[in-house]
Amino acid sequence: MASAEQKxxxxxxxxxxxxxxxxxxxxxxxxxxxxxxxxxISKAELHALLSxxxxxxxxxxxxxxxxxxxxxxTDGDGAISWAEFEAVFEGDKP
Numbered sequence: 001m002a003s004a005e006q007k008x009x010x011x012x013x014x015x016x017x018x019x020x021x022x023x024x025x026x027x028x029x030x031x032x033x034x035x036x037x038x039x040x041i042s043k044a045e046l047h048a049l050l051s052x053x054x055x056x057x058x059x060x061x062x063x064x065x066x067x068x069x070x071x072x073x074t075d076g077d078g079a080i081s082w083a084e085f086e087a088v089f090e091g092d093k094p
Contacts, residue, residue: 010055010064013055014053027082043066074087
């Protein structure tokens with residue numbers, strides 16, 4: 001389970017990435033990292049997103065990805081769907 005600080009860091013850095021590279025469009029960011037086009041972000045795809053957002057380092061990014069999947073993957077399919085992604089990153093936006 002991630003600490004409140006880790007969750008805040010994740011949200012801040014992903015938001016910064018989405019704003020700077022995708023003009024604030026979370027759906028565009030999701031589609032960009034869904035490299036196989038199957039409608040979900042796998043652990044490997046999540047790893048790329050985390051790298052681009054500057055989260056963790058080469059040694060810790062896998063642990064970050066595993067922890068994020070454990071919390072965000074509410075349907076237990078081993079990947080993050082748009083609905084799961086949206087609930088975390090856009091759910092609290094005005």
